[in-house]
Amino acid sequence: MSPDGDSPAAAAPKAWARLAELRGPGVPPKALDARALAALAANPGCDRRAVLDGAGVNKAGLASALGSPSAFGQSQFAFARGNAFEARVKADGGAELLTLVHRALDPGAEPPTGAAVPDLTAAGPEGRTARTALALREATEAGGWTLLDHPMLALEVAGAPAFLEPDAVVVHPDGRWTVVEIKSFPMLDGSADPAKVGAAARQAAVYVLALEGVAARLDPAPRVGHRVLLVCPKDFSNLPTGSAVDIRKQRAVTARQLRRLTRLDEIAATLPPDTCFAPDLPAERLTAAVEAVPAAYAPECLSACELAFHCRAQARESGAVTALGRPLRAELGALTDIDTVLATSRGEDGDPGDPTVRALRRAARLRAEALAEGAACR
Template sequence: MRGPGVPARAMDARALAALAANPGCDRRALLDGAGVDKAALASALGAPAAFGQSQFAFVRGHAFEARVKADGGAELLRLVHRHLDPGAEPPERAHVPDLTAVGPEGRTARTALALREATAAGTWTLLDHPMLALEVAGSPAFLEPDAVVVHPDGGWTVVEIKSFPVLDGSADPAKVGAAARQAAVYVLALEEVAARLEPPPRVRERVLLVCPKDFSNLPTASAVDVRKQRAVTARQLTRLTRLEEIADALPEGVCFSPELPAEELTAAVEAVPATYAPECLAACELAFHCRARARAEGAVTALGRSVRAELGGLTTVEEVLAAARGEAGEADDPAVAALRRAAALRAEALGAAGQGVAPCP
């Protein structure tokens, strides 16, 4: 599906969190599962999205993470001890196991072994960029959290290191929320590893979020409860259609290679059903293409999920306007009745203002 010689693009926790937020979108599920580069695909379709970090932010983020993990992770473990486990013995030093292995499967197995050994040892252990696996729509996704800390009592904690600042003790709520959803994916993947051990260790549902303090490069941290995000993500991922079922419904030989002619590529993308919502603009590289298609078709999904939910079986703007004018729809339909009532109130308001009467917008 990617095209001959096109390498697979790995699915990360950020993509999984976005997919879980829109489980009805078969297009994103299939393209992510097949490892298609959606950014290159969007550019080939003529609807590129300005996505990802700037080079400056990327370099700054790596420099900050290196500072947090310097000296064997001493500062990071101090923050974990202070915010999540103050009753434990202070970490004098940490064991940082080597997680090097061949391929993602090898790294996943090496991570599982390191977690098992650290849990049995009962000492502070820092796993730097471990590799975890999580099954998504019948296909394995390999995930790489910034760090996982094993506590002396055997508990496991996910650590998220972000480069957005904490100013005067507070950070951007939207960015904190995105980090929490991403961390929840890692918690789910860690629970898969823990379930294979006997007895299963406790995966803590409070993660540590580490950010720069104010305008400096000094780290500050806070504990973030991700129980709600974990539950929502787990529920949404179970609702995803299996990739084989989506692929079986496609035309024979469908391909999403950016090298294809525009018409052929557009036909291939349109063969996979999409569920667009304005929230996709902040989470999917194909959002601008899907938005243009939704607008061209007059789909009410372009107006937002809440509006779509209120309109029931009315799926296009044309149907909505016809129902408001009394030209379509059943009068006992709650959505139709609400639209006609709104149209009548608007006409009454415009008439009272002396601006003439219009039956609907």
């Protein structure tokens, strides 16, 4: 039952209506993709990102309206280059892509010669999700190689469904399902930028979780591969090459973090009734709406969230320790603002028996001694 005494089925329309109110009348929702979900899972304590993404708010537009435009995102050139490379990989019915899957993940199977490529078109994301599930079941029962080009998957996030669109899913002759991630960054001498590979692995882990939900509804449940295929340009050419990436760790972490997310309806229930993030509202009202939702800023947000500059300015203004990074925040324990940390290091505040307080004061003494020695040497 919901807090209002409604059944889940009756409460769902209310929750969706509330999220639509937060987005603004007539404002279409922005789809929540796997990249955003991976970033959200990496910071599950940020209610602000959870409710904005869940309500489908365009955070880039919101950041601009707040006066803190974000440079986060992919350039048009990179976007066009990525689309051209993906088309190159999937040409001729995905023959080259399937060859890469066979070589990297399933060399013992019969080589793909004439794979099926089912039509996945349908009305709306719900229709495409159902069509994808049907195509996966039919491909598993039929055997042989099947390529699903841009299937649609659904994953429940904080009590609301998110519709996801991986680059491709391949069904092997033995019925196994494999996620394929196609990226335009190069693979030089068989290896790519570890940071970019890690981001791709976290994104693929979201797709694997959604795919496991589809598999669980079939009897017997097909196996979803814990190794995904990462396809990138080889060296400095436009020729595709593939590498198997084990995403078991990323999958486990992402699943755990998504479970930790507070339900969107619970967050929305704590907000003032007139809270709205419509981009045409005055900046003062938007600022008040954004600040009504607690955030958990960290420097890592700068590369993953459009509102990062606004949240950073807010964190700095309040003197929050999180603005200095999660590792330091973890070391300081109950000391959550910079003024308190500085006062503690000077001996003006804090319990002398606290190990964190002792460490801060010792660090302050060592710093003072080092500065005194440096001044004497000059």
